[in-house]
Amino acid sequence: MNIQCSFDIDTTDLCKFFQVGCCNHEADKCDWKHIACTNYSTCSASDCAYGHSRELRRTMIEPKDSYRIKITGFQTDITPEVLSSLSKHPDNKYYVSSHDKxxxxxxxxxxxxxTxxxxxxxxxxxxxxxxxLQCQLETNTVPPVRTYSCNLSCSSDSTDSSIASYQEPKPSSQSLFPTNGWNSSSKLTLPSADLSNQWEITKKVDENGRVLLIRGKLKRNQCAVFKKCENINELQALTILKGIDNVSQLIDYSEKDDNRWMIIERAPGLSLEEFIRRKDHHVLDILQAVQLTQKxxxxxxxxxxxxxxxxxxxxKHIMIQHDSGPMWIERAKLTIIxxxxxxxxxETNICSDSLSKQSWCQPWQSDTKVSQWLSSIDTTSICALLFWLITHTVPTHDDEGKILPNERNDARERLETEIVTQYSKKKKSDDVKCLTRYLNDTFSYAFGYPDYPPWTIDDLEVRLESICELICPSDKNLHSIEEISQCTLSIAQVPKQLPPRQSIAQQNIFVKASYAFSEAKQIFFKLHNQRYSWSYGDCIWLSNSYSLLDEHQNYDILMYHELQRNMVRYCPTIIVCLASFLEKERMITFSIGSPVNGKMLRFPIGQYSTDQDCEEEFRENFQIELKHLLLALYKQSKLE
Known part of the structure; x- marks a missing residue:
């Protein structure tokens, strides 16, 4: 059916009477959905499943093919009246073969x-x-021929004109459902008579019939999914998540080992995979992709x-229901299935399953502890989703695991093209570079385990907020570090205690990194010495934060002070300098961050080769990312 309207909805849910303008029920009282056609002026009513006026009803074209059901198994001769009396739908037209009564x-x-x-x-x-009784469902490809003489097994006074005009059915090999279980040799059934009384099967989702779409027999607008459980995990998870918004909800279930099944509410809308496919990958810009990922x-x-x-x-496991109005992402309803x-x-259930179950975005199989990676697999999948929304490609490693998905030439070119196309005319060149750096850094931490620490759900949440702030600032009046600090000063709180300073045995590469951070701090102090001061000013590394990652951290305090009415007010901020070294690639990654509300706000300064002369660029990026960090801290402080 060629739908002329702009809605994304299952047309089997629509009211057939409302389609032709003759439903006697109001929309909130009808068992089927009433949705009017939006292309009323150009729509061909015969091809559209949505609602039209009675005037257009006359233009509806009769289908070329109709359906018929052959019913056998009677032990005695029957008549159309007998068939009608035995049916729950006596208004249907019944016919008895003249050759076999x-x-x-x-x-x-x-x-x-x-049917x-x-x-x-x-x-x-x-x-x-x-x-x-046995039935065979067939298509009637023989067009009805009007005739006024017929040999039917019913009296003339009980035969209406529509029956009289019907030809003797010819044997047909066109079974309507030859492979999906609706023919007489195979029938899909629910596991109990009680379920069959409550529900009817409308569609088989998989070939084995383990997943079925069903509909309530009494509540016609109640759609659900019947699923045979392969393991107990899904049933246990949905039991725990019952009542949680935006999660598929459990209606009924059986925990018997030999007959384990469940019935789940059918999530509204369509899958995100299908949604993007229908829009031909041109529906979301980067900001919208990030906002959808945030949801x-x-x-x-x-x-x-x-x-x-x-x-x-x-x-395909994220359902989306949306409209087409402005700011539609804010109103879009997502459901995880x-x-x-x-x-x-x-405490006793340790995460140690095989990675082979992760079928969409598989990490490269390294020699690290699988259970440690699996603990953050959801955050990695969220980043993979963002990567897919922006680049329109599924993130994959190379065969040897040396090239991350975001570092592959095709993916990198697509990412840069999307950024330049969307923001080169709207943003400053520095902002475009920052956005590229932010996204690449986000994906590196998502896909680069064990060389990069995996994202926690809280840290990833802050990173996505920072990307949104960079693209669309919430406060456009805050341009300089001083302006940000002045706003922060009124809500600043002095920390109860500072992290201890600890010295470690330093490798040469981290000694150089320490000098680079120390020099960048000194340059910042010279530029802002009237208002700012560092507590330490140098960079002495603490012990590693991750046992499997060669990353060093340094904690310092940046103090902002302001003289007001002969009184000096202070605003201290904890600043964390981070450096990690990838020995195989001889690359060092610099970041700057700050802990807030149990989370680490982290901003990438850059990634450089150990043989690269990057001092000037490093110092410039340090100033830029320090400003972004202070702005993010100010935003977080306002939320407290």
Whole structure:
């Protein structure tokens, strides 16, 4: 069916009567959805599943093909009246073969949904305790020929014109569902009679029939998913997450080992994968991609708070319901589904499953502890989602794991092209460079384990906020470090105690890194010595923060002071200098950060080869990222 309207919705949910302008129910009382056609002036009513006026009803074209159901298994001769009396839908048209009075047909069935329901009613139905009926669902490709003489098995006074005009059905090999279980040789069923009384099957999702779309028989607008559970993890996860917003909700389930199943509410909308595919990858700019990723992160953070890890987050497992108005991302409803790989966190349940289950974005298999990587697999998947939304490619490592997904030539070119195309005319060149650096650094920490520490959910949340702030500043009046510090001064709080200074055995590369940070601090002090001072001013490394990562940290305090009415006010800020060394590539990565509210705000200064002369660029980036860090601290302080 060629839908003329701009909605993304399953057309099987729409009201057929409202389509032709003759539904007698209001929208909130009808079991089916009422959605009017938005292309009313140009729409062809015969091809559109949405609502139209009664005037357009006359233009509706009858389908070339109709459906019929052949019903066999009767032990005695039957008539159309007998078939009608045995059916829950007596208004349907029934016909009895003139050659075999024990074979009946339900004919002139126009709707596939109503045909399926009628098929379920008749197929394998038992009459008088011993007669079992069999049905064959077929398409009627023979056009009806109007004739006024017919040999039917009913009296003339009970035969209406539509039956009289129907030709004798010819044998048909066109079974409507030859492979999906709707024919007489194979029928999909729910595991109990009670479920069959409550639900009807509308569609088979997988070939094995383990996942079915079902609909309530009494509540026609209640759509759900029936799923046979391969393991207990998904059932346990959904039980824990019951009542949590933006998560697929459990309706009913069975925990029996030989018959484990569950019924889940059908999430509204369509998958993010299908949503992007329909828009031909041209629906989101970088800011919108980050904002959508933030919404996913917020949901995953809530899931983590319940002790559940999803561990298979990918576009097809994220459902999105949206409109087409301005600021639609803020109103878009996301739902996380498919918890078959979920992990339930507990003291005795250690995360040690194989990485092979992560089918969408697989990390390169290194010699590190798998369980340590799996603890952050959701944050890595969130970054992979952002990478996919921006570059339109699934992040993959090279065969040897030496090149990260964001460092591959094709991905790097796509990322740079998107940034330049969208922001080169709107932003300063420094901001464009910063955005490129931020995104590359975000992806490196996501995909570069064990050379990079994996993101925590809180730290990634702050990084995404920083990217949004860079693209679309929330306070455009804060341009300089002094302006930011003046605003921070009124809400600043002195920390109770400072982190201890510890000296470690220094390698030559980190000695050079220490000198670089010390020199950058001194230059900053010379430029701002009337208002700023460092507590230490040099850079002495603390012990490594990650046992598997050669990263060094230095803590210092940047003090901002201001004279007001013969009184000096102070605003201290903890500044963390970070350096990590990749021995194989002989590359050193510099960052600057600050702890706040149990999180580490972290901003990348740059990554340089040990043979590269980068002192001038390093000093410039240090000043730029220090300003961005202070601005982020000010934003976080306002939230307290």
């Amino acid at each position: 024990k074979t009946g047909y339900a004919i002139k069935l126009k709707s596939i949904n109503s 399926q329901r009628l098929f379920e009613e008749w197929h394998e139905r038992t009459l008088d305790g011993h007669n079992t 996913v992160l917020t949901i995953i953070k809530c899931i983590h708070s319940q002790g559940v890890r999803h561990r298979n987050l990918q576009p 498919s918890f078959s790989n979920a992990h339930i966190k507990s």
